Amino acid sequence: MDPKETKHVSAQAAESFTTRILTANGVPAENAALISKCLVQADLRGVDTHGITRIPSYMERIRQGVLDARARPVLRQITPVVAQVDGRNGFGFIGAHMGMGRAIEMAGEYGIGFVSVKHSNHVGMLAWVVQQAVEAGMMSLVFTNSSPALPVWGGRERLMGVSPLACGAPAGEEKAFILDMAPSVAARGKIYKAARRGETIPGDWALDGEGRPTVDPHRALEGVMLPMGGPKGSALAVMMDVFSGVLSGSAFAGHVTGPYDPSRPADVGHFLVAIKPDLFMGLEEFKERMDYLYRRVVGSEKMVGVDRIYYPGEIEQITHEERLKTGIPFIQAEIDSLNREADTVGVEHLVIS
Known part of the structure; x- marks a missing residue:
């Protein structure tokens, strides 16, 4: 059987399978359902690096005792518009979901809500x-820090994380604005994906352990990722550490442990903001303005060779719609890896479409 052969899995089958694996490893059913949904949403949007193929590394961290499968985050209110979640070394999905939920509640009452999440994953x-x-009708800002993978500009050692930032705003008739990006040329998960699939990577993504550009993902993982825009991407990575690590009380300055390292707790930090969009005008006017922005962006004059201009997050939304119909593509090697996890805990294998 060709390990690179592609098979398709329905979103429902992927969620059900992932929930079985998680609950069999001690994750409470309600938390397992949420984690599964978040991972499958990544696969549906085409962000395969952050989908259910992460399960083996997560389960290894549980087995090594560095991620608490049963942890239940605790929320502490600081001021009427500020709260903090202690993730208690549980899954990051659970603490972040609780934090954004509280930020939305505060924004609904006071116009804005800030939540810091500490001791997360x-x-x-x-x-x-x-x-x-967005589904709650709110604008948002979402930051996280992560394990060291980038050098600061002018440096050569891994110090800053490929720490993404995201933001969003609801619209009316058009697509919502959803931006999710890392401060590197490419997300580090894409390196792991290429290594897993036996593929090469573009030569401008990373340097090997000796500081030379490489197309070999395994050598790239021995070296450093490259920041987008040089010093600008590097500065954004530092900014993520300030808001997510320093402010929260979590690890920072190169001390976050990566999700593929089962040696110690990750101690990741997140920073979440929810904003009520009708603070300065009526909600309908806000949505009309967002719709106008969308139409101006996608309808602007195209450069030579471009067939279509996409709004931030639009390609992922289109991919989501397509994969709901066709299923999520996995290569056989990825399916085999997931099914080995199923065998470890004695649950049913992943159902192929």
Whole structure:
């Protein structure tokens, strides 16, 4: 059987399978359902690096005792518009979902809500947190820090994380604005994906352990990722550490542990903001203005060779719609890896469409 052969899995089958794996590893059913939904949403949006293929690394961290499968985050109110969640070394999805939920509640009453999350873990694709706010009719900002992978500009050691930032705003008739991006040329998860699939990477993504550009993902993982825009991307990575790590009381300055390292707790931090969009005008006027922005962006004059201009997050939304119909593509090697996890805990294998 060709390990690179592509198979398709329905979103429902992927969620059901992931929930079985999680609950069998001690994750409470309600939390397992949320984690599964977030991971599958990443796969549906085409962010395959943050989907259910993350399950083996997550489960290894549980087995090594560095991620608490049963942890229940605790929320503490600081001021009427500020709260903090202690993730208690549980899944990042649970703490972030609780935090954004509280930020939305505060914004609904006071116009804005800030939540800091400490002692957390990998939070997956940030767009799902933004989507939580959009569905509640809120604008949002979402930051997280992560394990060291980038050098600061002018340096050569891994110090800053490829720490993404995301933001969103609801619209009326048009698509919501959803931005989710890392401060590197490419997300580090894409390196792991290429290594897993036996593929090469573009030569401007990373340097190897000796500081040379490489197309080999394994050598790239021994070196450093490259920041987008040089010093600008580097500065954004530092900014994520300030708001997510320093401010929250979590690890920072290169001390976050990566999701593929089962040696110690990650101690990731997140920073979440929800904003009521009708603070300065009526909600309908706000939505009309967002719709106008969308139409201006996608209808602007195209450069030579471009067939279509996309709004931030629009390609992912289109992919989501397509994959709901066709299923999520996985190569056989990824399916085999997931099914080994199923065998470890004695649950049913992933159902192929």
